[in-house]
Amino acid sequence: MRLGYELKEAAKISWVAINSNRLRAALTTLGIVIGVATVSLMGSAIAGLTQTFEDSLSLLGTDVLFVQKFNWATGGGDWREMRNRRDITLRDAKRLERELSMAQAVSVEAQSNGLVSYEERSASSAAIVGANENTAMVRGFLLADGRYFSEADVDGLRPVCILGSSLAENLFPRFSPLGERIKIRGKKYEVIGVLEKLGGFLFGDVDNQVMVPITRFVSDFAYNPDVNISVKAVNTELLDDTRIEVRGIMRKIRRLGPGDKDDFAVNQQDMLMDAFMQTGGTIAAGGLLITGLSLLVGGIGIMNIMFVSVIERTKEIGLRKALGAKRRTILIQFLLEASFICLFGGLLGLGIAYPITLLMQQVFPATLAWPVVLTALLVSIFTGVISGYLPAFRASKLNPVDALRQD
Amino acid sequence: MSLIEVRNLSRLYHMGEETVYALRDVSVGIEKGEYVAIMGPSGSGKSTLMNLIGCLDSPTSGEFILNGIEVSEMDDDELADVRNRQIGFVFQTFNLLARSTALHNVELPLVYAEIDSETRRERALEALGQVGLGDRVTHKPNELSGGQRQRVAIARALVNRPAIILADEPTGNLDSKTGVEIMALFEELSSRGNTIIVVTHEEEVARHARRIIRIRDGLIAADERISPEDRIQVGQS
Ligand SMILES: Nc1ncnc2c1ncn2[C@@H]1O[C@H](COP(=O)(O)OP(=O)(O)OP(=O)(O)O)[C@@H](O)[C@H]1O
Ligand SMILES: [Mg+2]
Numbered sequence: 001m002r003l004g005y006e007l008k009e010a011a012k013i014s015w016v017a018i019n020s021n022r023l024r025a026a027l028t029t030l031g032i033v034i035g036v037a038t039v040s041l042m043g044s045a046i047a048g049l050t051q052t053f054e055d056s057l058s059l060l061g062t063d064v065l066f067v068q069k070f071n072w073a074t075g076g077g078d079w080r081e082m083r084n085r086r087d088i089t090l091r092d093a094k095r096l097e098r099e100l101s102m103a104q105a106v107s108v109e110a111q112s113n114g115l116v117s118y119e120e121r122s123a124s125s126a127a128i129v130g131a132n133e134n135t136a137m138v139r140g141f142l143l144a145d146g147r148y149f150s151e152a153d154v155d156g157l158r159p160v161c162i163l164g165s166s167l168a169e170n171l172f173p174r175f176s177p178l179g180e181r182i183k184i185r186g187k188k189y190e191v192i193g194v195l196e197k198l199g200g201f202l203f204g205d206v207d208n209q210v211m212v213p214i215t216r217f218v219s220d221f222a223y224n225p226d227v228n229i230s231v232k233a234v235n236t237e238l239l240d241d242t243r244i245e246v247r248g249i250m251r252k253i254r255r256l257g258p259g260d261k262d263d264f265a266v267n268q269q270d271m272l273m274d275a276f277m278q279t280g281g282t283i284a285a286g287g288l289l290i291t292g293l294s295l296l297v298g299g300i301g302i303m304n305i306m307f308v309s310v311i312e313r314t315k316e317i318g319l320r321k322a323l324g325a326k327r328r329t330i331l332i333q334f335l336l337e338a339s340f341i342c343l344f345g346g347l348l349g350l351g352i353a354y355p356i357t358l359l360m361q362q363v364f365p366a367t368l369a370w371p372v373v374l375t376a377l378l379v380s381i382f383t384g385v386i387s388g389y390l391p392a393f394r395a396s397k398l399n400p401v402d403a404l405r406q407d
Numbered sequence: 408m409s410l411i412e413v414r415n416l417s418r419l420y421h422m423g424e425e426t427v428y429a430l431r432d433v434s435v436g437i438e439k440g441e442y443v444a445i446m447g448p449s450g451s452g453k454s455t456l457m458n459l460i461g462c463l464d465s466p467t468s469g470e471f472i473l474n475g476i477e478v479s480e481m482d483d484d485e486l487a488d489v490r491n492r493q494i495g496f497v498f499q500t501f502n503l504l505a506r507s508t509a510l511h512n513v514e515l516p517l518v519y520a521e522i523d524s525e526t527r528r529e530r531a532l533e534a535l536g537q538v539g540l541g542d543r544v545t546h547k548p549n550e551l552s553g554g555q556r557q558r559v560a561i562a563r564a565l566v567n568r569p570a571i572i573l574a575d576e577p578t579g580n581l582d583s584k585t586g587v588e589i590m591a592l593f594e595e596l597s598s599r600g601n602t603i604i605v606v607t608h609e610e611e612v613a614r615h616a617r618r619i620i621r622i623r624d625g626l627i628a629a630d631e632r633i634s635p636e637d638r639i640q641v642g643q644s
Binding site (some may be wrong): 002005009016020021315316319320321322323324327328329399400401402404 | 464515563
């Protein structure tokens with residue numbers, strides 16, 4: 001009952017105090033709003049990027065090995081050395097496929113780009129991918145329409161192609177592309193399939209690519225391309241054994257002596273994940289640090305505003321005590337006052353961060369990172385409350401005369 | 408026993424090496440219903456004594472018994488209670504909450520007395536009426552004249568019906584005409600039975616009271632009753 005009265009009155013007094021010094025309240029609120037909004041947004045962005053990256057990575061499959069010149073792991077080798085390695089040729093790929101015993105399937109891919117057109121419509125820099133009959137299965141591409149390459153398509157160098165979903169929409173906004181003839185770098189190809197949308201902006205190219213049989217790719221676009229070989233293991237448990245076999249065969253194919261270093265790399269998905277965790281983690285930590293700093297600066301701003309009014313507030317506290325306010329009553333008042341302001345600021349900051357996150361989602365899958373948001377809220381509320389409360393705590397210990405004498 | 412019993416009260420200030428005796432061994436008694444003026448040169452300890460009587464400050468040594476209770480032994484909360492219920496303090500510089508209305512300022516002691524908001528409002532309006540500000544209740548201090556501000560402060564001192572009203576140079580910041588008005592107000596309060604202690608520099612102001620205590624260098628130099636002939640009464644002089 002007494003506590004109820006006290007709380008109610010303290011809330012009223014706090015409210016009056018906030019209202020009667022709106023500028024101070026507004027500035028404090030602003031500090032908190034900025035702190036909470038920036039930190040939340042940064043958190044959203046980082047969470048979104050991580051999510052996107054993980055989603056994209058999962059497209060790679062955990063049971064697939066990628067044989068290519070470049071090593072994905074951070075510290076996997078000197079970049080210039082890797083660039084100067086001998087190309088991995090189609091012949092290497094064919095021998096590897098022939099000699100591998102543990103693989104479920106082997107996909108061979110080569111890439112180029114160029115103009116793809118259908119009548120007046122065209123895409124100027126679509127990715128042109130040479131693929132074999134296993135590529136869709138190994139890489140996990142699903143068909144939205146039509147069919148995938150058969151062995152006969154690949155062996156027979158047939159001029160057929162499969163469109164990525166975005167490319168298909170661009171070239172054929174009105175009707176199905178199946179059976180139509182498009183031009184790829186001037187050569188005619190018949191569309192036999194359309195891929196399902198993959199999304200994910202790390203490998204967003206897939207949606208904008210056109211696939212042709214690798215054999216045809218070689219004859220039409222690149223005589224001796226550097227190819228990527230993707231080897232699908234029987235299952236994830238056998239991935240390590242498969243890698244050992246792949247490496248042995250590749251060393252033999254590439255005629256490496258016992259003392260020679262590998263001039264190729266056998267990559268797998270988790271290497272990218274590790275690399276991302278290292279670099280991306282560092283970037284994320286840096287970003288959070290910077291926003292953390294902005295939160296700190298906001299906090300210092302809040303403290304500043306709260307402390308600046310201390311003298312005025314000290315007199316006020318002296319007066320209230322002179323009129324019969326107990327210490328507890330005063331502390332409750334100031335605690336409530338600071339909490340009102342900070343809570344309001346925090347919620348407002350969140351209210352700003354949330355719609356912006358929704359806007360960001362138009363571009364990439366940003367999600368409000370609740371742990372970050374909560375931390376930001378707690379930190380700013382804590383700073384605000386402490387900096388609003390501490391001076392009051394000190395002033396409330398003074399004799400009323402001493403407090404009133406301040407000026 | 409007197410309403411206010413001050414026995415051997417001392418208040419020291421330590422200023423580095425130096426010790427300032429603001430009040431030394433002062434003893435005095437003030438009865439219920441008295442109207443007392445405290446006079447003395449600047450720095451003599453008038454405010455120090457008032458603040459001690461008003462429980463706004465604690466003595467270095469000595470006893471202070473208010474309404475039969477020993478104040479020097481009270482804790483912070485008990486002192487707050489005494490300030491709230493027994494004492495109405497009027498300051499030279501008004502000390503109003505600058506951003507609150509006259510009504511809210513006057514209500515404040517009642518808030519701390521935990522009186523419900525309806526009674527509070529009623530009594531605050533009544534007190535404002537008593538000081539002649541019934542038509543200014545929603546004004547904020549900066550919308551009031553100096554004299555009106557001091558009236559608000561007096562209304563605030565009255566509103567919880569305290570045993571004593573203390574005023575430390577209530578007319579110090581006012582012109583003489585307004586000062587006279589404020590003194591008239593105190594006189595009226597006194598005639599209604601309130602106990603009033605007023606600190607002042609001015610003999611004119613002091614002569615409204617019935618008793619003058621003169622302080623010099625922290626000691627009581629004189630304690631005199633004013634005969635009715637010498638007393639100034641507003642409207643009669
Ligand atoms: N907080 C303080 N610290 C140190 N000395 C103080 C303090 N307050 C008062 N004093 C000293 O105590 C003495 C009495 O001061 P007090 O304020 O009681 O004087 P006063 O009679 O009210 O003077 P005035 O008429 O100018 O208001 C003075 O010498 C003053 O310097
Ligand atoms: Mg004084």
